[in-house]
Amino acid sequence: MELFKKHILFFSGISVCTIALIAGLVFSVISALDLAKKSKSFDKTERNLKRMLVANPSPVNENVIASDLNVLKLSEKLESIRKELERGVEAEASIDGVRVAAGIQQYISKYIALAKSHESEYGPSPIEVPKDFAFGFDRFKLESKVPNDAKEIAMLDKQRDVLDFLIGELFATHPKGIISVKRQSAKQTEDNKFDDYYGDPSIFKIGSSVTSKVEGAIDTIPFEISFSGKTNTLRNFLNRLAEFKRPIVVRSINVSRPDETIRRKLSDDEDLDIDSLTSEELEQLKEEEKRDPVVTENLSEFTLTLEYIEIVLPEDLSQEEDAI
Numbered sequence: 321m322e323l324f325k326k327h328i329l330f331f332s333g334i335s336v337c338t339i340a341l342i343a344g345l346v347f348s349v350i351s352a353l354d355l356a357k358k359s360k361s362f363d364k365t366e367r368n369l370k371r372m373l374v375a376n377p378s379p380v381n382e383n384v385i386a387s388d389l390n391v392l393k394l395s396e397k398l399e400s401i402r403k404e405l406e407r408g409v410e411a412e413a414s415i416d417g418v419r420v421a422a423g424i425q426q427y428i429s430k431y432i433a434l435a436k437s438h439e440s441e442y443g444p445s446p447i448e449v450p451k452d453f454a455f456g457f458d459r460f461k462l463e464s465k466v467p468n469d470a471k472e473i474a475m476l477d478k479q480r481d482v483l484d485f486l487i488g489e490l491f492a493t494h495p496k497g498i499i500s501v502k503r504q505s506a507k508q509t510e511d512n513k514f515d516d517y518y519g520d521p522s523i524f525k526i527g528s529s530v531t532s533k534v535e536g537a538i539d540t541i542p543f544e545i546s547f548s549g550k551t552n553t554l555r556n557f558l559n560r561l562a563e564f565k566r567p568i569v570v571r572s573i574n575v576s577r578p579d580e581t582i583r584r585k586l587s588d589d590e591d592l593d594i595d596s597l598t599s600e601e602l603e604q605l606k607e608e609e610k611r612d613p614v615v616t617e618n619l620s621e622f623t624l625t626l627e628y629i630e631i632v633l634p635e636d637l638s639q640e641e642d643a644i
Contacts, residue, residue: 417466420477424460427480431455431487440494448497448548456483456501456543459520467507475506478541482628485566490547493556496619499546530571532627540627542571548621557624567629574623 414420432455435447454461457480467473483501490498502524526542533540547553554573561568 414477415470415473417468417473420473420480421460421466423477424457424480427484428454428457428461431491434491435498438491438494445494447491447495450499453498454522455487455498456503456522457520458522469507472507475541478628479503479506479543482541482566482568483543486543486545486568486626489560490545490557492560493549493553495547495549495553495557497548499548499621500544501546502544504542526571526625526627530625532569532571532629537631539630541630542625542627544623544625546621546623548619550618551620554620554622561626568626569629570624570626572625576621576623577619 414423432449432453435449438445438447449455452461467476483503487498487501500522502522504525505520505523524542524544526540526544531540531542532538554575558570561570
C-alpha cells in the first residue's frame with residue numbers, strides 16, 4: 321500500500337493502460353465479428369449480382385422497359401377478353417323460392433305449348449319432344465318442392481333464365497325434335513362442389529377437360545342440349561349464339577345420324593317398334609330398303625355442351641391484393 325502511495329502516478333498510468341487495452345480488445349472483437357458479417361453479406365450480394373448478370377434476359381434498363389410494355393399489352397388483352405365475355409344480358413338471380421319454382425313451371429308449360437304450335441316458313445311444324453318433357457327441369461315436373469338454400473334458389477333462377485334464352489334460340493332454327501336438355505345441379509355441398517345427382521334425371525356434370533371454368537377468375541353454368549334436325553338447323557343455332565346476346569360459349573359438339581330411312585319407310589306401321597328390332601332383323605330391313613328405296617330428309621342428331629360465362633376475376637388486382 322505504501323508502495324502504491326509513493327508511486328501513485330505510476331500505478332494510475334498502468335491502470336489506465338490496462339483499461340484501454342481491455343477496451344481495445346473488446347472493440348477489436350466486435351469489429352472482427354462485424355467484419356465477418358459484412359464479408360458474408362458482400363459474398364451473398366456478389367453471388368446474386370453474378371446470377372443477375374448471367375440471367376436471360378438480364379435486368380438491364382432495356383429489358384425492364386420491354387417487360388413493362390409486355391405487362392401493359394397483357395393487361396390490355398385481359399381487359400379485351402373480359403369485355404368480350406361480359407357482353408350480352410346477365411342472367412337473373414332471384415332468391416324468392418316460391419317465385420323461382422313458379423317461374424320454372426311457367427317455363428316448362430311455355431315451351432311444351434310452343435313445341436305443339438310451332439310453325440316454320442312452310443307452315444305448321446310441331447317440334448317433337450319426349451313424353452312429359454320438362455326442358456331440363458325434370459325434378460320440378462315431378463314435384464314443386466321449393467329449395468331452402470338461397471344460393472341454390474338463385475342458381476335455379478339463373479339456369480331457368482339461360483335455358484329460356486337457349487331454347488328460344490333453338491326453336492327459331494326450326495329443329496325436327498328436342499331429345500334432351502340437361503343442366504348441372506344447382507345444389508352445392510359444403511365443400512363448394514356440385515352434387516353429381518340431385519333427384520333429377522336431367523342433371524349432368526361437365527368434364528374437367530371440357531369446362532372453361534378457371535378458379536378465381538371464371539365461373540360457368542354448363543348445359544347439354546340434344547336435338548334433331550338438318551345441318552342448317554345446327555349452323556343457324558350456332559350463328560345465333562355467336563351474336564353474343566348472352567355470354568354463352570359452345571364447348572363441344574357431337575353429331576350422329578339415325579337410321580331415318582327405315583323409320584320413314586315403316587312409319588305407317590304403328591305395330592312395328594324399330595328400337596326393339598334385333599341386329600339381324602335390322603339388316604334384313606336394310607336389304608329390303610336397298611331394293612325399294614325412299615327419299616328421306618337428311619336428318620341428324622346433335623348434342624351440344626354449352627357454358628354461360630361469369631367473370632369473377634377482380635378488375636383491379638392491385639386493390640384486391642391490398643385488401644388481402
